[in-house]
Amino acid sequence: RLLLDEAKGAGLVVSDAQMAQLIASAPAFQKEGMFDKATYEAALRAQGMNPALFEYRVRQDVLTQQLTDALAQNGYAAEATAENLIRLNEQQRVVAVAKLDLASFRNKVDLKEEEIKAYYAANQQRFQLPERALVEYVTLSVEDLSSRVSVSDGEVEQYYREHTNEFGTEEQRHAAHILIGVPKNASDADKDAARQKAEAILQQVRQKPATFAALAKQHSEDAGSAANGGDLGMFARGMMVKPFDDAVFSLKVGEISALVQTDFGFHIIKLSGIRPGKIKPLAEVKAQIVQALKLQRANDRFAELAEQFNNTVYEQSDSLQPAAELVGGKVQKSVWLTRGQQPSGLWTDKILQAVFSEDAVKNKRNTSAIEVASNTLLAARVTEHRAASARPLQEVSAEIRKQLQDQAALQAAAKQGASMLAQLQRGEKVSLQWGKAQSLMRAQRSDLNPELSRLIFAAKVDKL
Known part of the structure; x- marks a missing residue:
């Protein structure tokens, strides 16, 4: 409370935008990496809180944290403030914690198929799949052509004789x-x-x-x-x-x-x-010469084939096989692509746009030959297309069942916990498995949940 009063007196505030960002970024309130309102509300109910109360407490914590951070990073502090901070940080509590086993509550949850169907119907956006296309493709590249070029020993020797200056010093x-x-x-x-x-x-x-x-x-x-x-x-x-x-x-x-x-x-x-002058022997540079000759011929062949390749995929737009035969390659099969996916490797932004064009999807025509890398052309064809749609219920039923069971178990555990707490506060005996007593200090981190630690230090100590 002293810290909170100090923070308010210093004019520190936590904006609504900051609050929203803090809550949305908390892993406990996320599903598949995104903030999920249902998970958020269920988690709060399990702690016996509603959103208004939780956000009020978070706002208080952030205010006090802003104050302590500011003081810790500043070489000056008023004497009274410093004494208060030292006294608060040195406060100590000895506690024992009793945990309710969530699994035992989950096993008691009787979930009906109608509840799963209702949740599925009310949360369709959670189960959406993006538009996808299964494509086959053919490439024409200098690298592929080079691997299919053969060079004779006679050609290597001729090159060596004609380019002796490349293989030594004059x-x-x-x-x-x-x-x-x-x-x-x-x-x-x-x-x-x-x-x-x-x-x-x-x-x-x-x-x-x-x-x-x-x-x-x-x-x-x-x-x-x-x-x-x-x-x-x-x-x-x-x-x-x-x-x-x-x-x-x-x-x-x-x-x-x-x-x-x-x-x-x-x-x-x-x-x-x-x-x-010193000339390297042929045996030492033979592999280098073979590679140079292959690359030279592959580049020449690429220049010859590039226009023919483009014309073939356009003129025979119902199949990529003629284009594959032209370049001596194969039609590559079964690659699923997603509209809006990040460009990667051969699948550049330009080829992805071509794959999801109306001509490729609806008319089932080959894309044009597109340069996807230096001296590399690619043409693709959509063999199967799936529009954006929701995953079928049978595919996500188990996932929904687990989520609803967890929510129901949290609610049941919170309800029983609240009841036990009321009994303990009335001085009644309750059957609980208490853990080993442990010492906590406000200034030291512990394995306990931060919210639980906050409540421990906020609890009255005049009656234990």
Whole structure:
């Protein structure tokens, strides 16, 4: 009560929307994951409460919880409030609990078939089945086509020979150069002067090859390599301009080229080393080649068949067999689909819409070929359709019987419990099996039902 007074004084409130959400989300009041009013009312009757009383008590509990949460999360509390909270949380009760066996009440319930039928008739929405369709389907996909492609050893060997560069590293060469630069559009006089200078340096290099690096540092006009003695590092064929590339890959290690003219000027090239290319053996890459050839042919075949597949399912709309024969596949059987189901796997939103279209359901025609994944087409056909309807009584009778028995048992147990309670309150003896006494504290959780714990601490203790 102190907590409740504090909460009200602090202006804390619980809205009707909050109350509705709390009650609807309680598992005890749900059937098949949804709030069920009948279950809610039956559970309350079993506790001797009506909805108004229960909601009043829940509202009080939530208010006090809001207050304690706010205080627990705040570093400041008034001294009087803090003392009250400590005193309340330290309160202790020693209790023994007697439970009424619900099974014994359930066994006494005499339920008539008319009651089951009446409940079924009054709660049709609970037993509704959505619209469903049983479909067969055919797919055309690169993956399926690939599994049916065969590749010969001869084809593998031919591919290996023609694509050797895919299976290893290319030969690389280590070279250095001295560049005497001259623009491509320079005058003939400037080009001749550059050539003469380059020829003079070439003579010095040939006379003393060991001076190549020093001469490169002194004369080369390639700012990127001159400081390193003209060193260009390792490179593969095709990485340099063609005249330079051809000259490098025609030299032997240690050999110095004649003058090589490019758009940059005149080059003197020295080959320093060769790193041979390394090719993986055929046995090591055979599986890779087989897969590549299969995929290539499957893609080509898919492109050829896609339009034919679509035309076949449209032109021969009373059967999927011709389309299956066209692609060398089979008609897949017996898949139940539900209108409004979540798209999953092959069953995309677009194909689900097509399956439940009037043309597919009423006219029994094939759907069009629809792309449901990359390089995958699917066409479906409805073989059986069931409109939205209620599950038959014989299918749900046992479920209804159990629910009504549980409700009747709860009501009987609540009635007997109320009678026993009245006797105990009058001081009369009652035959009950009491459990072992246990100690409870308000601030500690226990195995008891939270509502029962609340009632225990709300009970008067001046007369025990």
